[in-house]
Each structure stands twice: as structure tokens, then as C-alpha cells.
Amino acid sequence: MTKGYFGQYGGRFVPETLMPALMELEDAYLKSKKDKDFQKELAHLQRTYIGRPTALYYAKRFSELLRGAKVYLKREDLAHTGAHKINNALGQALLAKRLGKKRVIAETGAGQHGVATATGAALVGLDCDVYMGTEDMKRQSLNVFRMRLLGVRVIEVSVGSKTLKDAINESLRDWTTNVRTTHYVLGTVFGPHPFPSMVRDFQSVIGKEARKQILGAEGRLPDYLIACVGGGSNAMGLFHEFLDDAVEMIGVEAGGKGIETGEHAARFAGGSIGVFQGCKTYLLQDDDGNVLGTHSVSAGLDYASIGPQHPYLKDTGRVKYTYATDDEALAAFELLSRKEGIIPALESAHALAEAIKLAPKLSGDKIIIVNLSGRGDKDVQHVAGIKGIEL
């Protein structure tokens, strides 16, 4: 495969100003992979700061209700700051320090990556600014305040659709301007090379742990892995370690109000190949190559594009992709809360919605692992609003 590509997807489509920084980053990232001190420091912080390994939990009551396969939850919601995002943000913060950068910036949709980057920056001692669309700031106001508590400037993005994609545009503009002093902590397996590979590698700890844990619990590998896919980092983090095994994998996109309404973020159901924000991948776009608006109840999945390794895995048939609608995700959100005492993030609720569909079709000896990528505290207010309840 060409460097920086997954089949025909990937690459490095950015203004010249950023090209040297990406090469420098690639170099530092490749060195860090082989650097024992770096890996030791990262492993130490994963254990003592993030609280890894996160549990692999057999959701017994949830499984019994579905009357089929056994459903395990990989509890990334228990990681420090409440989602898998910290795995990548901390790794990149350490890398930024090595690069001699004084400042990091990040985009955020649901606010989880913003919080994670703010946390990593505080831990390592870097200045941090986070870009966030005003639409997302409204529905994730709790996370906005969390970031401010962590000493971060949250910069409002009120252009375009005022969501994640516009926050990424603004981050890229900032990075272009301040590239000499600043590292851009991209939050998902997206953008120009080396981000898709690097972020995947930082997240692959999820799958490495899950493999050991399921072998310990069941003495065998699972039959299915399910994860939600916005940019796709929690999914890649879980899937990557199992790609060579006989394990089926399902990525779940945001079906929003339904594909037929056009108000969704299901890139594989309604998109086509394009080049966007640094890479060649699938994209929701019109016939003239302009990027379409998206909708999802979950800010973290409300994005017009998808990390480039995903379309490659789709084309090769290795991973199947489907979607869950807002309503299905909300139903899963409530069901898990009531049956297991775990309030999932609305993003993760999309993966649960697929498990709710799949498990009953399988026999009781089958095993599903769902990546519970984040906790739902941040969504409580938004869900209350949807139900017409004022808090």
C-alpha cells in the first residue's frame, strides 16, 4: 500500500504550510512507537492516570432481555474524563511535548475530545485552545464548562453548520497560522497522514485489552464487535487488534431522522468518495463537491465524513456498516440505563441499538462485544430537552 493510504483512501491533502509539520509529526510518531521510554511513560499514565485497563463487563440483564447472544460492554466510559478520547489525547500531548511545542489545539463535537485534550494539556503542561461549533456548545453545555474549569479557552465557531466539521476547519486554520509553536491534537482517525494511523494506534489499547479480557472470561474470541462510527476512532481502536481473526465487525453510523429524510450522518448510506479536511474518503456531498449538512441527536457522530481506513475495510468486506436512527439510539440509551445502571453516551447508544437488533437473532452461545465508548452524563440535559423536561 502507498504510504499514508488505505487502498485508495487517505493521503495528505493540506496546504503547503502544513506539509513540513505533518512530516515532522510522522517522524516523531514513528520514533515514539519504537522508543521504550515513551512507551513506558504512556503505559504508566494509562494505568495510573486514565485508569486502564477499563473493565470488560458482561451485561447480564441486558443480554437476558434480548434473549440471544451474550453482550459484553468494553467500558471506555470508565476511562478518566469519561470516554475513549483520552487514550489519543494523552498520547498526542506527550508527543507534542517531545516535538517541543508550547501549545495544543483541538476541535470537539460532543466535547469529549475537547475535555480529553484539555486534560492531557494540563497534565503535560501545555497551553490549550479548543474549537467548538456553537450548535454543539448548546447541546453539550456541561462539557463546555468542564473545559473551562480545566483552564482552556473554548473558541466558538459560528460559521457554516456550526458543528464538528466547522470546528475542524477552524482548527486547521489556527494550526496553519501557529504551526511553529502549536500541535493540533486531531481527535479521530481522520485528516491528513499520519493522523488516521497514529490516532488508531493510540486507541488500539482498547482492542488489546478486550482480547485479553474476553479470553480470560470466556476462553475464546468474540463472534461480533460493534462500535459506533463518527470519525471512527473508538471503532478502529476496538477493531484493529481483531482484523486478522475470525471475528465479525459492525460499524454503526448515525441514521439521524432516517436516511430518506436526508437528515442523517450515514456516510456509507448516502455518501460518495471525496477529498475532505486532509484525506480521500467517504463524504456526504452534493454533485458539485460541496459538503452537505448533517444531523444526528449525538454531536459526536454529527459529521459529514469518516476516517479513511473505514471505507477501505468496507470495500474489502472486512467490516460491515449500518446505521441507527436518533429514536433507536435514544431507546437504547434508556434501556441500558434502566437494565444495567449504566448511562451510555448517545454516541455509544448507536452501537447498543445495533446490539439490540442483532443479539436476539443469535443463539445463546454467541458473544458480542459492544464498545461503550463514553458515558452519558454529558447528554442528560440534551435528552431531558428532547423529552420536554426542563432541568
Add this chain to the structure above:
Amino acid sequence: MKESKITKVFESLRSQNKKAFIPYIMAGDPSIEKTKELVITLEECGADIVELGVPFTDPLADGPTIQRASERALKNGVTLKSVISLVRDLRTRTKIPLVLMTYYNPVFKYGEERFVNDAKDAGVDGVIIPDLPPDEASSFIRLTKKSDIASIFLLAPTSTEDRIKIVVKASRGFIYYVSMTGITGSQLLLDGSIEKSINNIRRITDKSIAVGFGVSTPEEAEAVSRISDGVIVGSAIVKKVQENSDEGIRDFLLKLREAIK
């Protein structure tokens, strides 16, 4: 490989010891009809080459002024296809070299080969794609080489010597030197660093170098023209267009033209 019209413009200016004035406007802002008039105005006011911006939903190399112009043009339904038609219409009225500045996705979606053919037929002389570095442009370079369309690539203050070599080799017509680490319309810094970078590039090539990003006043244009082969002025002109006074635009353009020498 035929010599592009843009290369000839620079050769002719060089023989007269002059520098190129390259204004940028957003196609379709405020309307396609107004853009046609503006191109004629630009020519009358002494532009050597005109850059036509193609609107895009996510212009990540652009500052607020051009972002908003892009939004207005998109609202008017302007697409890459309609900008190519605009060039075709303009060719009945003017021969001034026209360069399209577009992001890559509209070109990718249109189809590179079809785009190069249609652009050439319509009378486009050059293309600038800020998010398509030469590293990702092998097919685009091959296709434009077959036509007489200039493939104009960008260099930046951060470009290393290796990058300069790659960009110089890929560029036809001229090399677009980005004056600063930043986006269009940012504040220009005239501290000698641009001259130093241009001298570095000149050590490697005798291709023409035009400077853009942040040039907003006649004084800045003059300073930049003294150290380069041409000056690109974008956001400042787009702002004047938005203020919508024909006289104001003309006056500003004439002052810029006079300053560039």
C-alpha cells in the same frame, strides 16, 4: 508541453522590467453578471492576470472575508461548472489570462480529466488548488501538462529545501509564495523574512514567483513587488467588492496598479 499563457505574461513583464498585478475575486459574489463586469474592470485597471475564486463550503485556507464571499456565491448557486461557463462567456470579451483558485474536492468530484478538458476549452489559463500539494497531484500535473493550463503550486515560509524542490518542479506559470504562516486576509509582516525566503527559492529556480496572502494596501503591494515577480491581492479587493461602490473599486485598483513596479 506548450508554454502556458501565464509564463508568457511573466516573460513579457520581465523584459519590460515590470511586475505582475494579480487581483483575486470570488466568482459569483455578488452575482455572476457582476463578476463578468468586474473582470473587465480589473483588466481596464491594469491587472495582468485575474484569479477567480470558486466557492466551496469548507474553504480551510481562507480567512473570514473570503469565507463569507464564498458563502454568498454558494447561495447564488455558483458551482465549479458555472465558473467554467463564466470563463467561456468572458472569452468573447477579453483575453486576459484567467486562473481558477479552487479547493480540490469540487475538481475531484467533477473528474480531473473532464475538468482539465472543460477548463481548457472554456479558456482557463491556470489553476491553483491550495489543498492539493504536488505530492498528491501526479495525475493532475500529467493532465495539465498535456494542455497549456498552468498548474500553480504554493510555497510557504515553512517549506524546507526538499519541499521547495518538489514544488518548483511541479509548478508551471508561476510559483505562488504564501507570505506568512496563516490564512488569506491575515496581517502581513514586512520584516525581511519574505525576501529571504524568495531568495532561497531563487537559488533553486528562475521560474517566476508571485506573492499573496495578506497584501491589503498599495504600500504593502509596492514593498512586495520590489522583492518578487508579481503581487496577488485577494481579501482587500473582495472587501471593496462587498462595499459595492464601482468608483471605490476602480480607485483602489488603480492605486494598487501604480504601486506595483
